[in-house]
Amino acid sequence: MNKPRVAIFDFAGCEGCQLQILNLEEEVLDLLNLVSVVEWREGLSEHSDTYDIAIVEGSITRPADETRIRQIRDRAKILIALGACATQGGVNQLKNSMGAETAARMVYGDAANSLHLQSGRVKAVHEVVPVDYSIYGCPIDRREFSHVLRSLVMGKKPQIPEYSVCVECKRKGNVCRYEFGEICLGPLTRAGCDARCPSFGLWCYGCRGPVVDANDQAARDIMERYGHTVEELEERMGLFGAKEARGGVEV
Numbered sequence: 348m349n350k351p352r353v354a355i356f357d358f359a360g361c362e363g364c365q366l367q368i369l370n371l372e373e374e375v376l377d378l379l380n381l382v383s384v385v386e387w388r389e390g391l392s393e394h395s396d397t398y399d400i401a402i403v404e405g406s407i408t409r410p411a412d413e414t415r416i417r418q419i420r421d422r423a424k425i426l427i428a429l430g431a432c433a434t435q436g437g438v439n440q441l442k443n444s445m446g447a448e449t450a451a452r453m454v455y456g457d458a459a460n461s462l463h464l465q466s467g468r469v470k471a472v473h474e475v476v477p478v479d480y481s482i483y484g485c486p487i488d489r490r491e492f493s494h495v496l497r498s499l500v501m502g503k504k505p506q507i508p509e510y511s512v513c514v515e516c517k518r519k520g521n522v523c524r525y526e527f528g529e530i531c532l533g534p535l536t537r538a539g540c541d542a543r544c545p546s547f548g549l550w551c552y553g554c555r556g557p558v559v560d561a562n563d564q565a566a567r568d569i570m571e572r573y574g575h576t577v578e579e580l581e582e583r584m585g586l587f588g589a590k591e592a593r594g595g596v597e598v
């Protein structure tokens with residue numbers, strides 16, 4: 348049986364999701380028995396324009412990025428968006444609300460005027476080309492990456508949780524961050540990280556994106572019960588663009 352040819356690409360992002368693939372360590376060797384990696388700037392010197400599965404990290408910010416991602420889409424049978432930058436714009440989308448010029452001035456000061464930055468509105472990959480599968484999180488969960496790739500090789504649909512982080516958090520017996528006076532996005536966020544942040548004493552900041560059919564009324568009730576406002580909750584959603592990813596629907 349021919350192994351599926353896999354190509355990994357990066358756009359605007361910190362490359363932390365690709366690092367998570369490398370962090371699979373010995374399991375990477377196992378995966379290499381299932382697929383042929385034919386393009387990967389971080390891991391290979393070879394190059395190929397022929398591949399079955401394209402894995403795309405990072406968000407789309409420049410006109411040249413749009414041309415490139417369309418070309419990748421044309422060449423791939425399956426396209427996977429990898430990580431929060433690719434699936435919903437990630438932290439990069441923070442600049443959308445302030446505008447690219449203001450963001451450039453904040454980062455580069457007066458030097459921004461002399462730079463030829465082409466960075467425009469940040470887009471998730473699916474805003475430019477159709478995406479077949481998404482691996483969520485900032486960074487991704489490497490076990491989920493392995494699961495998705497193995498499922499596709501076996502011709503199965505990968506199982507990505509469609510319930511909230513609270514389910515995993517309760518399963519682990521964590522004390523809820525609301526009991527510590529914090530605001531946690533767990534009730535509105537897609538599970539799959541094993542409630543990573545609340546398990547280490549942090550509130551969930553929504554990096555895996557909004558859970559489908561979130562129980563907004565329950566989230567509103569929690570805010571009221573713990574003396575917070577829905578506006579505070581929505582402000583927290585700005586970091587990873589969760590509100591935009593909900594189609595702008597208010598909680």
Ligand code: SF4
Binds near residue numbers: 404431432437485486
């Ligand atoms: S999702 Fe997070 S870890 Fe992945 S590339 Fe973007 S910023 Fe980096």
Ligand code: SF4
Binds near residue numbers: 513514521525
């Ligand atoms: S709100 Fe946050 S801390 Fe509380 S149960 Fe849900 S995920 Fe856990």
Ligand code: SF4
Binds near residue numbers: 554
């Ligand atoms: S708990 Fe929330 S912020 Fe932390 S990894 Fe999971 S989804 Fe991301």
